[in-house]
Amino acid sequence: MKSIAFFPALVGALCGQAAWGQQTPAVEMTTYYMAFLYRGPNTAMPQAEAAKIQAAHMAHIGKMADSGKLILAGPFMDNGELRGIFVFKVGSMDEAQALTDSDPAVKAGRLKVEIRPWYSAKGIQVVKDAAPKEK
Helix, strand or coil: CHHHHHHHHHHHHHCCCCECCECCCCCCEEEEEEEEEEECCCCCCCHHHHHHHHHHHHHHHHHHHHCCCEEEEEECCCCCCEEEEEEECCCCHHHHHHHHHCCHHHHCCCEEEEEEEEEEECCCCCCCCCCCCCC
16 A cells, blocks of 8 residues: 555656645656557567667667667566657657657567657756676
8 A cells, every 4th residue: 555655756756746745846847758669560570680670770779869869768678568668858749759660670560659748857867887887
């Protein structure tokens, strides 16, 4: 039961709203676009072809990240239908859709995409090389 009560408090805190009767600091918010990448209809193909598409998919991710439009990407590790996510900071849903439509894995039918607007703290980012180095 505690976990159910925790979730609304967490959402309230992240949104800069009062949670549990206490004021939280105001946070400037903005709209991001979250793309959910699902297993597509065209997954049965020779390994060499799948590897070529995956390499092109990864190159596309790098290009979107380098442009500053893709701020977060990654796979889910449970091998389910939901394969991964992208989080975009772009001007519109149409722009996010165009970025995902141009992904080689989407074009090949290995992935299909659902995009949703997501309201979160302005300026979120993933800092490369922030993880401690292994010894």
